[in-house]
Amino acid sequence: MEENVKKKIALLTGATGGLGYCILKELLKEPIDEIWAFGRNSARLEKLKEQFGEKVSVFCADLTDKDFCGFLSGKLKESNPDIVYLVNNAGAGRFKKTADFTAEEIGDTIDLNCKAAPVITNCCLPYMKAGGRIINVCSAAAFQPVPYINFYAACKAFFRSYSRALSMELKPRKITVTAVCPGWIDTNFLVEELNGIKVKYPALVKPERVAKKLLKDAKRGKDMSVCSLYMKMQHFLVKMLPQKLVMKIWISGARKYLED
Numbered sequence: 001m002e003e004n005v006k007k008k009i010a011l012l013t014g015a016t017g018g019l020g021y022c023i024l025k026e027l028l029k030e031p032i033d034e035i036w037a038f039g040r041n042s043a044r045l046e047k048l049k050e051q052f053g054e055k056v057s058v059f060c061a062d063l064t065d066k067d068f069c070g071f072l073s074g075k076l077k078e079s080n081p082d083i084v085y086l087v088n089n090a091g092a093g094r095f096k097k098t099a100d101f102t103a104e105e106i107g108d109t110i111d112l113n114c115k116a117a118p119v120i121t122n123c124c125l126p127y128m129k130a131g132g133r134i135i136n137v138c139s140a141a142a143f144q145p146v147p148y149i150n151f152y153a154a155c156k157a158f159f160r161s162y163s164r165a166l167s168m169e170l171k172p173r174k175i176t177v178t179a180v181c182p183g184w185i186d187t188n189f190l191v192e193e194l195n196g197i198k199v200k201y202p203a204l205v206k207p208e209r210v211a212k213k214l215l216k217d218a219k220r221g222k223d224m225s226v227c228s229l230y231m232k233m234q235h236f237l238v239k240m241l242p243q244k245l246v247m248k249i250w251i252s253g254a255r256k257y258l259e260d
């Protein structure tokens with residue numbers, strides 16, 4: 001296919017989740033020919049297809065599967081698209097005592113939250129040109145170590161650090177990388193109850209708001225996107241305060257959910 005007739009596409013992981021659905025809706029407003037939406041829940045993917053029609057192509061895949069990279073590379077080679085947006089949004093984490101994680105759970109957490117996006121990104125980069133946007137959904141958990149959601153937070157710290165370094169490396173190619181660091185978002189990611197206690201999530205925001213903000217920040221070429229004034233203040237404070245103190249404050253609220 002000739003350069004000037006290449007399809008402009010956006011690739012979105014975690015499209016079946018709460019934030020992914022809102023990002024998909026925002027991407028549909030962009031001048032893009034097609035959106036490749038990835039998830040594991042085939043029923044949810046079919047619903048997306050029904051709701052949004054031809055412009056959305058759905059792919060049911062586990063991003064941690066060892067064959068996924070080959071599968072994606074094959075699809076990209078076949079279509080030879082111009083990837084204008086790559087949104088690495090899929091992610092998962094659990095509130096649980098660090099010592100209670102099995103080796104398999106630790107591996108799964110790292111494979112999804114650390115390994116999958118860089119692997120996908122390296123598959124996609126040959127199909128991106130100047131003006132391309134990579135959006136990596138990290139978390140405010142990346143700002144400091146977080147007891148009781150330790151592996152997830154450590155993975156997100158890796159993902160944020162990786163994203164910011166990649167942003168610098170890709171400057172000569174004029175491809176931007178935005179590390180998105182939201183606080184609590186009202187999606188199914190959040191458990192309602194732990195230890196028989198209803199969990200409180202301070203400064204909870206709607207996924208629609210995060211989705212709008214991250215796309216706006218990516219278009220501005222920002223290397224970080226932090227939604228809400230509350231989270232911006234938290235970001236500033238955790239940079240200023242000793243990490244031990246920040247963890248003590250967090251643990252004083254979180255311990256009741258996880259310790260008897």
Ligand SMILES: NC(=O)c1ccc[n+]([C@@H]2O[C@H](COP(=O)([O-])OP(=O)(O)OC[C@H]3O[C@@H](n4cnc5c(N)ncnc54)[C@H](OP(=O)(O)O)[C@@H]3O)[C@@H](O)[C@H]2O)c1
Nearest residue numbers: 014016017018019039040041062063090091184185187189
């Ligand atoms: N909600 C929050 O408070 C919050 C705060 C900060 C950052 N985040 C981040 O925001 C992103 C979106 O989360 P969300 O709140 O929308 O949660 P969500 O509703 O649970 O969505 C998670 C998405 O990730 C996908 N996913 C999980 N494991 C996967 C795997 N192995 N292979 C492929 N896809 C997989 C899920 O697909 P299936 O459902 O199809 O399996 C789903 O689409 C995540 O990266 C999360 O870490 C969330």
